[in-house]
Amino acid sequence: MTEAAVLDCECFQTTDGEIAITNLNSARLRSWNRFYQDPQRAGAAETVLEHEQLTAQFAGDLSALGRLEAFGEQLGRLDAFSSRTMMIQAQIASALHRFSDARHYLAQASLGGAPSADVMRVLLNVDQACGSHLEEVLDERRRIVAKSGRFEDRVALGALLADVGEFNDADEIYRQALREYRDVSPFPVAWVCFQLGMLWGELVPEPQLARAEHWYRKAVVGLPCYVRARVHLAEICSATGRAREAEATLRPALASGDPEVSWRLADVLHAEGSVGEAASHLEAARSRFEELLDKHLLAFADHGAEFYIGSGGDPSRALELAEINLKNRPTLRAFEQTYTIALGAGETDVANEVSVRATKCWGNAPAFQLSSFVQGSLETGKGAAA
Amino acid sequence: MSDHIDGPRQIGDPAVDITDLLAFTSPENPARTVLAVNVFPTCGVDAIFSNAINHSIVVRRAKVAGIGEATKFETADPEIRFSCRFEALERGAVDRKPVQRGIFTFPDGQTLRFLAGNEKGASTPDGAFRVYAGMRSDPFILAWLIPAGLKKFQNLLFNDNVLSIVVEFDTQRVLDPGKGSLFAVIAETIPIPRPGALVGHEPPRMDWVGRPENTNMRLNNPRLTGADDIRDLWNQQTPFAIDEKFRPLFLQRMKDSLAEWDMRDGKQDWTPSALAVNASMFVDDFLLMDVAKPMTDTSHLEIERSTINGKAYQTGGGRTVDSDVIDILMTWIVNRDREFLEGGTTKATKPGTKTFPYLASPNLDLQTVVETIDVGAAPDKVWELIGQFGSNWHPLIAEIRLTGTGLGQLRTIETVDGKQIIERLEAIDNAGRFYRYTNVSGLSVANYTGMLSVKPNGVGSSVEWRAQFLPNGQATIAVKTIVSTLFKVGLDSLKSRF
Numbered sequence: 001m002t003e004a005a006v007l008d009c010e011c012f013q014t015t016d017g018e019i020a021i022t023n024l025n026s027a028r029l030r031s032w033n034r035f036y037q038d039p040q041r042a043g044a045a046e047t048v049l050e051h052e053q054l055t056a057q058f059a060g061d062l063s064a065l066g067r068l069e070a071f072g073e074q075l076g077r078l079d080a081f082s083s084r085t086m087m088i089q090a091q092i093a094s095a096l097h098r099f100s101d102a103r104h105y106l107a108q109a110s111l112g113g114a115p116s117a118d119v120m121r122v123l124l125n126v127d128q129a130c131g132s133h134l135e136e137v138l139d140e141r142r143r144i145v146a147k148s149g150r151f152e153d154r155v156a157l158g159a160l161l162a163d164v165g166e167f168n169d170a171d172e173i174y175r176q177a178l179r180e181y182r183d184v185s186p187f188p189v190a191w192v193c194f195q196l197g198m199l200w201g202e203l204v205p206e207p208q209l210a211r212a213e214h215w216y217r218k219a220v221v222g223l224p225c226y227v228r229a230r231v232h233l234a235e236i237c238s239a240t241g242r243a244r245e246a247e248a249t250l251r252p253a254l255a256s257g258d259p260e261v262s263w264r265l266a267d268v269l270h271a272e273g274s275v276g277e278a279a280s281h282l283e284a285a286r287s288r289f290e291e292l293l294d295k296h297l298l299a300f301a302d303h304g305a306e307f308y309i310g311s312g313g314d315p316s317r318a319l320e321l322a323e324i325n326l327k328n329r330p331t332l333r334a335f336e337q338t339y340t341i342a343l344g345a346g347e348t349d350v351a352n353e354v355s356v357r358a359t360k361c362w363g364n365a366p367a368f369q370l371s372s373f374v375q376g377s378l379e380t381g382k383g384a385a386a
Numbered sequence: 387m388s389d390h391i392d393g394p395r396q397i398g399d400p401a402v403d404i405t406d407l408l409a410f411t412s413p414e415n416p417a418r419t420v421l422a423v424n425v426f427p428t429c430g431v432d433a434i435f436s437n438a439i440n441h442s443i444v445v446r447r448a449k450v451a452g453i454g455e456a457t458k459f460e461t462a463d464p465e466i467r468f469s470c471r472f473e474a475l476e477r478g479a480v481d482r483k484p485v486q487r488g489i490f491t492f493p494d495g496q497t498l499r500f501l502a503g504n505e506k507g508a509s510t511p512d513g514a515f516r517v518y519a520g521m522r523s524d525p526f527i528l529a530w531l532i533p534a535g536l537k538k539f540q541n542l543l544f545n546d547n548v549l550s551i552v553v554e555f556d557t558q559r560v561l562d563p564g565k566g567s568l569f570a571v572i573a574e575t576i577p578i579p580r581p582g583a584l585v586g587h588e589p590p591r592m593d594w595v596g597r598p599e600n601t602n603m604r605l606n607n608p609r610l611t612g613a614d615d616i617r618d619l620w621n622q623q624t625p626f627a628i629d630e631k632f633r634p635l636f637l638q639r640m641k642d643s644l645a646e647w648d649m650r651d652g653k654q655d656w657t658p659s660a661l662a663v664n665a666s667m668f669v670d671d672f673l674l675m676d677v678a679k680p681m682t683d684t685s686h687l688e689i690e691r692s693t694i695n696g697k698a699y700q701t702g703g704g705r706t707v708d709s710d711v712i713d714i715l716m717t718w719i720v721n722r723d724r725e726f727l728e729g730g731t732t733k734a735t736k737p738g739t740k741t742f743p744y745l746a747s748p749n750l751d752l753q754t755v756v757e758t759i760d761v762g763a764a765p766d767k768v769w770e771l772i773g774q775f776g777s778n779w780h781p782l783i784a785e786i787r788l789t790g791t792g793l794g795q796l797r798t799i800e801t802v803d804g805k806q807i808i809e810r811l812e813a814i815d816n817a818g819r820f821y822r823y824t825n826v827s828g829l830s831v832a833n834y835t836g837m838l839s840v841k842p843n844g845v846g847s848s849v850e851w852r853a854q855f856l857p858n859g860q861a862t863i864a865v866k867t868i869v870s871t872l873f874k875v876g877l878d879s880l881k882s883r884f
Contacts, residue, residue, distance in 0.1 A: 013578060015399050015436040018473040018484075023401055026430025033545075033752045034428065036854045037835055039822075040813075041542075042533075073841065080818055182590045183398035184438040184577050 014186040017223040021059055028055055039078045045071075048134075049088050053095055058187050060227035060256035065296055068092050083112030090122050094129070097298040099329060102126050128160055131331035134365070138164065151177050151188055158195060162203050163331070165367035170199055186222045193219035194229045201236060205370050209236050220249070229254045231260045234268070243268050259288035260303065267311055282311055293321070301325035302334065305341055315345030326354075332362045336372045400594040401426045401436040405548050406526055407443070407573040409675045409704040412554055413740040419557045419677055420744060421445070421468065422707075423573035424524070424548040431751045433521060433549055434486055435472040435502060439592065440576045441551055443468045445561070446626060448570040448674060454696035457663050459670060461570045462625050466493045466560065468553050470519065470577060473500065482785045490517045490553065493560060507552070507743060514556045518743035522550040523736040525707045525745055529729030530716070533608040536650050538730040543768035545735050545749045545833055545856065552743040557677050567678035568689075572596045572625040572671070593621050597687070598711045604668060604719075607643035628669060640665035655722040661723075663694060664719070669733040675704035691718055706740025707745055733821065752833065752854045755866055757873035762846040763884035769819040769840045771883065772849070775811045779883075780876040796826065809836070829868070830860035846884075849877055 014020075028051035035044045048071055056064035061323035072092040079085045093102035103126060110119045112354040120140075127137045141157040153175035161170035174192050181188060193215045201212025213236045219229035230253045237246035250265045262285035269278035289307055292300045302325040308318035335358035342351035355373055362368045405424045412418035421443045427435050435441075445466040452458040469491040475484035486502040492515050500508035500517055507518035524546040531537040557563060574594035601617045616639060622627055628636065644665050648656045656664065667690055674689045675681060676699070685701035685711045692699040705711060710732050717727045736746035761768060771779050775797055776788040782802050789796040793814070799807040807828030812835070814821040819841065825834035834855035840847050851873040857865040 013438050015401065015438045019401075019434045019437060019486075020399065022432050022434050023399075023426070023429070023436075027400060027428070028427050028430070028753055029751065030430040033854060036752075036754075036837070036852070037833070076818075078813075078815070078818065078820060117710075184402060184436055184592070185576040188398065384840035 013184070013223060014189050015184050017186050017190075017225065020186050020223070021225050024051065024054055024059060027051055039075075045084070045088055047074060049091055053091075054187060056095065058223060058226055060192065060225050060253060061256060062256070062258060062292065065096060065299060068095060069296075071270075078201070081108075081112070082107045083114035085123070086112055087114050087118060090126075094100045094122060094126055095299075096296055097129070097301075097328060099126050099130050099298075125156070128156070128163070129331075130329045131163070131334075131362075134164060145173075149180070151181055151183075154180075155188070155192055155195065158199075162195075162199050163333075163367070164365065165370050167199060167204050171196065174199070190219040190223040190226050190229065193222065194226065194232075197229065197232055199230065205375060209240060212236060224252065225256075227258045227261060231264055233256070234264050238264070238268050238271070243272050247272070257288060259285040259292065259307065262288065263311060265305055270311075286312060298328050299325065301328065304335060305337060309341045309344050315341070319345045319347060319350065330361060332358065332365065332367055332371055335362065340372060399436055399438075400429070401433070401549065402439050402575045404425055404573055404593045404595045405524070406598060407595045407673055407705070408525075408707060408709075408743075409571050409673055410681045410706040411677070411702070411704075411793060412742075413744060414742060417557055418554050419561065419675075420554045421571060422550055422552040422553060422743075422745065424522070424550050424745075425575065426549045427524075428543070428546045429549060431519070431521070431547065431748065434475065435488065435519065435546070435549055437472045437474050437486075438577055440469070440578050441470045441573070442576065443551075443553065443571065443573045446570050446672075447566050447569045448672070449566065449570070450693055453693050455659050455663050455694075455819060457667055457690075457694045458668070458704075459570065459672075459674065459693075460689075461672065465626075470517070470518070470551050470553075481515075482715065488519055490515070491521040492553075492555075505743070505861055514559055516554045516742065518550070518552040520550065520743075521547050521748040522743070522745035523734070523747060523749050524548045525734045525736075525738055527710055527729070527731065527734045528712055529731045530712065532603060535609075536716075536720070536727070538728075541731050543735070545752070547748040550743065550745050552745065554742060561677055563677050568674065568676045570596075570626070570672035570674055571742075572673070574625060589642045591622050591624070592623050594623075596625065596673050597668070598705070600671045601716060603715070604643050604647075605639055607646055609646055610639075610642055613642070615638065620626070626672065629669075633669065636669050637665055640668050644668075644719055647716075650720050653721065655720070655724055655768065660694065660722075667694065673703075673705060676702040678702070683710070684714070686711050686714050686827065687718060691723065695831060708734070750856055750862075752856055753866055754854050755869045755873060756850065756852045756869065757877055758848060758850045759877040760843050760846060760848050761878060761880050761884040762828055762843075765819055765840045765842050765847040767882065768849060768884065769816070772838065772880070773814075773815065773816060773819060773821065773840070775821060775823070779879070780872075781879045782872060782875055797823075799828070825855070829855075830858050830865055831855035831869075849880060851877060 031047040031051050035048050038044060051063045052071065055061050072089050075085050075088055086105045090102045090105035090109060093105060106119050106123050124137055124140060127133050137367045139162055141160055144153045145157050154173055158170045158173035158177065161173060174196050178189065178192050197212045197215035197219065200208045201377050213233060216229050216233035220233055230249050234246040234249040237249060246268045247265065250261050253261045262281040266278045266281035266285060269281065285307065289304050293304050301321045305318045305321035305325060308314040308321065318341045322341045326334045327340045335354060339351050339354045339358065342354055358373055368374060403425060405427045408422040410420050412420050423441060423443055430539045441805065446461040446801035448459050448461045451460040462509065471489055472486055472488040475486055477484055488500055488502055496510050498508055498510050498517060507516050509516040524543050526543050528542045529539055531539045561569065567622065572594055577590040577592065601620055605620055606615055606617050619632065620636065641662060644661050648654055648661065676689065679702035681702035681704035683706050686705045687704055688701045688745045689699040689703035713728055717723055720727060735749055738744050739746055771777065775795065776786050778786045785797045785800040785801055793811055795811050797809050805828060808826040809823045810826055812822045812824055820839040822835060822837045825831055834853060836853040839850050853869055
């Protein structure tokens with residue numbers, strides 16, 4: 001059996017993506033109605049949170065982040081200090097990458113008597129996102145998977161294994177999640193396919209683009225409106241000389257208003273010689289990035305940094321954003337991004353300083369040996385001042 | 387809720403979640419029987435059936451195999467299966483919404499392709515079967531706060547919609563009641579296998595339902611502290627054939643739960659042996675109907691109740707659209723029919739209809755009006771003016787009279803153009819500078835909830851006035867304009883005050 005066939009075995013019939021998105025949107029609107037009718041009703045607020053999170057992740061609707069923020073404010077007015085509100089506020093803050101706020105809310109929720117398992121679940125996500133206590137988080141993630149076997153717990157473990165450089169284990173966990181999936185919602189399947197695409201296309205030291213493309217494509221087939229998957233798929237198409245295919249992949253996602261779509265499309269069009277249209281998409285991307293950074297700085301700082309060090313053409317803005325992101329979540333990836341951008345911006349002193357800090361924070365982690373700090377020095381003979 | 391959201395797994399795709407199973411004699415033609423299954427609890431107005439699921443209603447012949455404390459209902463092969471699956475959306479014209487078609491497969495092997503949402507439904511050429519699938523008003527009534535004991539409440543499913551699949555058929559031809567007129571019915575949702583799909587395991591059962599509330603009220607009684615949630619395990623059981631390995635677990639949980647229900651009114655009405663037989667009956671989960679006897683709005687569970695009471699049953703049992711099944715069930719399990727327990731209401735959002743497809747048309751979406759304004763004064767200052775439920779600060783209001791105090795108090799508003807509006811205070815939080823109220827009369831609306839709040843905004847304040855409602859008797863745009871104008875004028879007047 002070819003690898004492609006083996007991979008195909010692990011995906012199966014799910015609800016049509018268009019139907020699922022329509023249903024999500026309809027359920028989302030209804031959940032807001034129910035929340036306004038009776039905000040204290042058990043589950044009413046939690047359902048709104050869940051629907052908006054799904055919408056932000058899968059429906060290509062970045063306005064969901066604004067709604068989440070507004071929702072947090074309304075909840076704060078209705079029931080400011082209950083542990084239930086604190087738990088929801090923590091999840092909203094985490095979704096918007098306001099991790100210190102999230103920790104504060106979790107501490108309050110815990111004091112207010114929120115179930116410790118619920119607090120722990122969100123705290124693990126925050127720690128993982130910030131690269132904090134990863135060994136303990138990994139132990140806990142493994143324990144949870146062994147106990148619950150739940151799909152979302154497996155995916156979280158897979159993501160963490162990928163973060164710490166255990167790529168084959170991450171791959172196996174993701175596939176296991178797919179094999180054991182027992183639902184028909186396309187969202188979780190698309191999510192794992194996307195994670196597998198990221199794993200093989202971006203996280204491993206030597207990307208396997210064909211393998212990554214396979215998974216991104218599956219994510220897009222299952223969920224055509226999955227903007228992030230389209231963007232990554234288009235990047236691979238573009239990198240492998242298929243500009244037309246990249247363009248065709250991106251155009252349906254333009255309506256989402258996601259600046260990454262406009263940015264990548266601008267790059268593709270520029271390479272094809274459509275300079276005028278490329279420039280207008282690039283301007284749209286810049287303007288949208290700034291709008292999002294203005295509203296949700298921490299959630300988009302790393303994306304903005306990538307944009308400005310690339311076609312956005314503003315290395316100092318890129319470095320500024322990368323440093324904001326690094327301060328917010330000092331993960332190895334954030335260090336690598338800041339280091340690379342600092343070098344790209346000609347800020348060698350800053351790059352060296354970042355390298356020293358990265359070595360101090362991450363030098364003992366196995367993943368550090370696979371990072372650009374070490375690999376870069378092997379390749380170039382220069383490398384970081386570690 | 388009647389198996390509404392009856393397991394953590396349904397969060398994946400709510401369209402696979404069965405809310406209710408109905409079985410009744412056709413109001414249009416007593417020689418025909420109607421079976422209906424509802425899915426997707428509290429769905430919004432655009433909801434669509436999943437195309438990855440086979441929706442089935444399965445009927446088996448049943449017989450009373452024991453009465454009194456030996457009560458037992460046995461079911462027999464072969465199964466009489468009605469299956470329905472849906473396709474992906476079809477693109478209509480550019481300016482038209484996409485449509486969805488489905489295919490029904492009947493017990494005699496006939497198939498029928500139909501258009502979802504078509505009010506007229508579709509019929510087989512021989513007229514034996516008629517089907518409908520689409521959105522309807524949720525007929526369910528849950529007017530109790532179940533976790534709180536026996537606390538009456540408004541219908542928690544007010545204004546909800548569900549996706550309904552309705553099949554009506556010629557009773558004689560399909561069920562042949564001459565061989566026995568008692569039948570057991572279940573509904574189930576199962577993923578559709580595809581070639582090369584679901585490798586490594588059989589398609590799991592997503593959900594199934596027999597009698598209402600086997601999961602949410604009985605197996606997952608919220609007042610059994612420390613009890614694991616076994617609803618997913620239950621939903622994966624094979625109907626009519628509960629796994630013997632798990633049966634003791636379900637039976638013990640059912641006994642514990644029913645014992646707790648029995649004591650909710652402080653009186654023990656069930657002896658341990660009667661409670662055990664009741665538990666065993668509920669674990670054998672299927673809806674019983676006798677097609678030779680009348681199925682009415684009150685006949686739900688009568689077959690089971692009479693049999694356990696050692697008597698011959700008199701009705702067709704089943705479950706009609708307007709059955710108040712929660713009150714019937716609670717009366718039975720709390721006090722064994724000693725005294726009827728009536729919830730906060732006995733009416734669903736809309737009653738069933740006498741014409742096909744018998745479930746009422748869907749409810750409209752709530753309309754929302756939100757107006758905000760920023761003012762330069764501190765929040766406490768602003769709240770001091772507008773935060774009293776009875777304070778008259780609005781330029782369009784001539785007079786306000788308060789009736790009562792605290793939550794539940796009414797304000798009667800006389801507008802400057804002579805209209806009268808009555809509103810009830812539902813919640814107030816002076817520290818949070820927020821109050822919520824409902825409309826009692828005076829606006830062409832139903833289900834109106836208003837909210838007024840003040841929050842800090844820099845050195846000043848931001849005031850938000852919001853309402854949600856259903857237009858009732860006037861065009862939506864007209865009602866929204868009235869409410870929006872009322873809010874805007876009121877908020878604008880604050881500018882000149884601060």
